[in-house]
Ligand SMILES: Nc1ncnc2c1ncn2[C@@H]1O[C@H](COP(=O)(O)OP(=O)(O)OP(=O)(O)O)[C@@H](O)[C@H]1O
């Protein structure tokens with residue numbers, strides 16, 4: 001069976017009058033299997049929306065190829081379109097004067113759905129997102145979060161194989177975001193031939209939803225792996241933050257020597273209490289017992305301790321930041 | 335094939351529905367149509383009285399007043415629509431959907447024509463009931479047919495324009511604004527097109543209302559003699575024009591979609 | 606004053622930034638032609654013996670100049686709210702909405718007058734129009750005319766601010782009605798007596814007649830001929846004062862109400 005999405009060596013150059021050509025994508029490759037929620041992460045202007053637009057047939061690649069459900073987006077776009085839906089955050093699409101129900105019906109017609117089928121799906125999904133009671137509301141009276149839920153329903157009603165979500169929770173409150181995320185997750189699992197491509201600036205969202213994420217910056221993919229993998233690659237050691245009542249530099253030196261090679265200790269101060277705070281990067285999780293014993297040996301009393309879990313955000317920042325430096329050192333490409 | 339056809343029809347129907355019922359919600363359009371119709375008619379009637387052109391002119395201009403709203407609807411409603419959809423962020427979703435752009439536009443044309451009908455009927459009503467302009471009812475079915483042929487041709491032209499508007503954005507918008515009234519004058523809304531002379535007529539005949547109006551006048555106003563061609567010929571030409579426009583339109587829409595995808599102009603707003 | 610000039614500049618940007626400067630100048634000159642082309646053909650060909658060509662031509666072009674003002678004002682609300690979606694930011698700025706509208710429309714008006722001036726350069730010799738301008742009346746009339754149109758435009762803008770269901774064609778219809786009644790196209794003496802009287806009271810009528818006389822140096826028809834040019838000017842001044850004050854009050858009220866109702870950033874497209 002073909003994969004849901006196959007992107008190979010994709011580039012896109014924007015020509016603007018009176019300006020140098022801009023290389024928004026510079027050789028992007030990845031693929032997405034059915035059943036996956038694939039995340040595209042990257043800073044503003046990285047090329048995420050550009051990639052989504054190309055995959056959803058709105059924009060042509062400059063070079064490279066993209067296949068959606070086995071069809072080329074350039075040549076076979078007419079076959080791709082019935083199989084996809086696109087939902088962008090902050091979009092104010094549709095016609096303000098229509099009711100929620102009418103608007104959704106209208107879009108379903110653009111996919112050639114039979115009205116009774118469309119109506120029952122609209123009802124089903126409106127109930128899922130908790131908007132059934134608002135079905136007679138006019139679109140221009142809805143809040144951002146409500147509108148985004150309606151947009152999500154619009155995307156799902158046509159039963160696509162591939163759902164493109166470009167920052168779907170932009171401007172949406174916590175509760176609505178939770179609803180949107182859980183619906184997306186359930187939706188992918190609902191049928192075998194479904195997949196989602198998601199861009200977001202919320203790392204927690206990507207971490208929670210995506211089976212894989214690609215980190216993209218300046219039109220290049222810097223990493224492509226499962227979020228857990230990315231976090232692990234960041235630094236596989238165990239990290240702890242320990243606040244004690246007293247500890248000086250000399251004592252720290254002694255403890256560091258005692259802990260041995262590969263374990264790093266950094267001394268700082270707690271922002272609130274101003275007590276000495278130790279950040280420890282340990283080769284083995286079990287070394288924490290030795291560390292505590294060593295601290296006790298120096299007469300320091302433990303005030304507070306917590307284990308630091310690396311976040312996707314750490315991985316992201318490290319990756320994007322590093323790449324940025326590399327690039328400036330190497331060459332101003334484009 | 336059948337699936338494609340159904341898709342086309344469903345899209346057409348949905349777009350027309352939105353146009354018609356969306357409009358219904360803004361009830362003031364009725365006021366606008368009726369008032370507008372009345373003032374148009376009053377302007378024409380008294381203008382021609384002042385000009386002293388005799389009463390047979392009145393019948394002609396009532397028909398001119400009847401057709402003008404369709405002319406305006408084609409230019410403002412249909413030709414600019416894709417541009418507006420783009421500005422509102424809808425074009426993206428229309429393109430991502432499997433429905434062809436032409437289905438949206440035909441739907442919009444049907445909806446727009448129905449909505450415009452009220453204004454045009456208001457013109458007719460005031461012309462006949464208030465200003466006592468006479469028509470022969472004899473050829474009514476034929477006239478209706480000619481009218482439909484004219485609409486077909488007109489809206490075909492509108493769809494051709496819509497692709498131009500989409501691609502050229504504000505430039506096209508300004509151009510349309512500029513040429514609208516002069517073309518309306520040329521198409522014979524205010525006087526029989528024959529008076530334009532052969533040269534201008536050649537150009538004016540490309541605007542379907544020119545021949546359409548001329549044919550309608552032949553069929554409905556008994557005293558009308560300043561015809562351009564026999565109405566049968568004119569109807570045939572209109573059908574021909576309509577087919578040519580439809581052909582150009584379908585080609586132009588595809589080409590403009592391709593170009594816009596290539597040059598990234600489909601989703602660029604406020605340009 | 607600063608806000609007004611800034612708004613005029615915004616107006617100029619909106620009007621001109623879509624193309625190159627020389628194209629825009631051509632456009633500026635060509636645009637008014639649509640307003641008087643029909644008049645030339647109708648009065649030049651079919652109604653030659655009426656001798657009303659100068660009357661109708663001057664009437665139409667000056668009506669056109671006013672229409673630019675009130676259409677701009679009425680549609681600004683719609684355009685800024687629905688299309689550019691910037692209405693809310695204008696409301697937040699320190700410039701009052703009235704000043705903003707007036708500034709934008711003033712630019713439109715000046716552009717229209719410039720277009721008219723350019724066209725008169727060929728219309729006068731080609732059509733043998735009477736042309737003996739009285740500059741004092743012309744300038745005074747132009748300024749007062751702007752205020753008349755702005756008053757009406759502001760009133761219309763306030764209606765748009767307060768409704769989101771008003772079809773823009775209503776404005777077309779209303780101003781279409783004023784066009785007939787103002788006697789721009791033909792002397793209202795053609796109307797039944799009642800309407801002829803109403804025509805004299807339409808605020809645009811004295812302005813248009815004033816401008817006709819100020820340009821041609823003649824009294825062209827019997828319409829409003831019982832008034833001296835100076836009396837006409839007074840009348841225009843009076844309607845300018847009344848309408849502009851009324852428009853200002855309405856638009857201030859409309860802005861406040863629209864904010865209360867949350868109509869500043871709704872969109873209704875269909
Ligand atoms: N039509 C266009 N013409 C010129 N440049 C463009 C065009 N569209 C996008 N770009 C440029 O391409 C780059 C990538 O844009 P893109 O929208 O893909 O970024 P993004 O990753 O989605 O960013 P964000 O997180 O801000 O949404 C940007 O620098 C943008 O300025």
Ligand SMILES: [Mg+2]
Nearest residue numbers: 048049050166
């Ligand atoms: Mg983006």
